[in-house]
Amino acid sequence: MSANNNSYETQRQIRTKKIVRNIFLYSMLSLFAVFIIVPFYWMILTSLKTSEQLESVDTLLWLRFSDMQWGNYRQAIFSAEAPPFLRYMVNTVVVAAISTVGTILTTVLSAFAFARLNFKFKELFFLLLIMTMMIPGEMFVITNFITVNQLGWVGGGQTYTEALMAMSIPFMTSIFYIFFLRQTFKQVPNELYYAAKVDGTTDFKYLWKVMVPIAKPTIITITILNAMGTWNAYIWPQLITARQPLHRLVSNGLREVASSEFVNETNLQMAAAFMVTLPILIIFFILKKQIMRGVSRSGIKG
Template identity: 45%
Template structure:
């Protein structure tokens, strides 16, 4: 009797377990279906950009779209490069990006070192004041900065694209945190050996903070690549063919002002793909640093 009761219970247990298993498998399937659907939605614009950029205009305008070009066409890329004068825009943006990143790194390292390692009156008040400026939206600064650079006669120069944004309080904060994690003993030992502050900074602190410095570099370069509002305000008007200072995003928007109607989309998409390509390359090779920098900043570019 007891034996049969036991087996009955086991049987019941068995069916409960197998039902739970079925539910678990179903849940897994649903989870994967949802994730893959979302991934397709996320990727679709990139796919459509590349697909469209390789088609002749006639094929793009077919009533039933083709999901891979029947006739592969690379001339859209050549045309886009020439129409938007992308070569000049690339060089302008690269120059502004590299120079502003280098100068910005120097300024950030020096200030972060002062805040992390040196002792001076009013340090904490000054640091708190700097952090407070991070809350203010950039638009509030832009109005006066536009007047300042106009008065300085900086409009349509590289200077105007580089200098006003060299100091980032956030980068100083980020690097200071990193500097603070370097053990004091190293600094004291260096002091005993008679090493100067500056030499200690260059020989010990900078090498130890390399990952943060790389994150800052990437974010700053991406910032130059994606900046739109300020360059439009201060360096958008001069003609591009003889030494203009226009940046890539503005050039892209200016070259294709029409977004709706009878637009030569294949060419436009080719231009968009060319502008996006460097960002993808950076993403592929330096994803780790970008994700690390971004998760601590919440700032785009």
């Protein structure tokens, strides 16, 4: 009997311990989750306040639905003082599309050469690329800025095409993506290549008909990461469009808002900020699985 009693006690102890532990786990996770969400919440909340509500303690933490100032968004985007946001968005999408298509093309071709073909100096060249990855991008930016200047792509007379070229061509290849895709390509069994060879498939056809479809998840990840990179790009477009504000991208436009007429109207600033945040959030929620798996894989492999 006593043995039974004992084990009953232990069972209960174990259960209590488990409950205590779960309470601890979920409260810690929730605490940090709140920390993560606060900036988003604050952005949306602030963007819907009137100028008076901004300073009022009553409306500090929350707003009634009827009080929400949806007009702030119209004002932030369309008012005469506001920077031309829609135009910036179009610019950004165009630059993202061009640079992503270019990046995918160059990356697929080079990753294939590294993963599948034999050639002289392969290891040496690959090592050189890996070493280059360690060098901070600021080293390149200086000369690239000089180069696009000398090409006449920067300055007061900059045409739209010149701006697009200056903002996309330098980013049409990426050593990291080549490395990343090569890893995926290498996992394709050799026999698939031999089978294709026996059937008389050319390397080029094999690449696009077999390798690329198999590596589709990685290529989609690269597309997303690259497009997101353009959406968040600030420094380079700022340098390129310093004297042609109409050619700016969204991040530059957003920073402009904060330093312009709206400097004290944080509600309008936040409306603009949320407008810039929303598209990536939407894409994220559509492609959530793909993006999250891709990012964690890029981390492990990198």
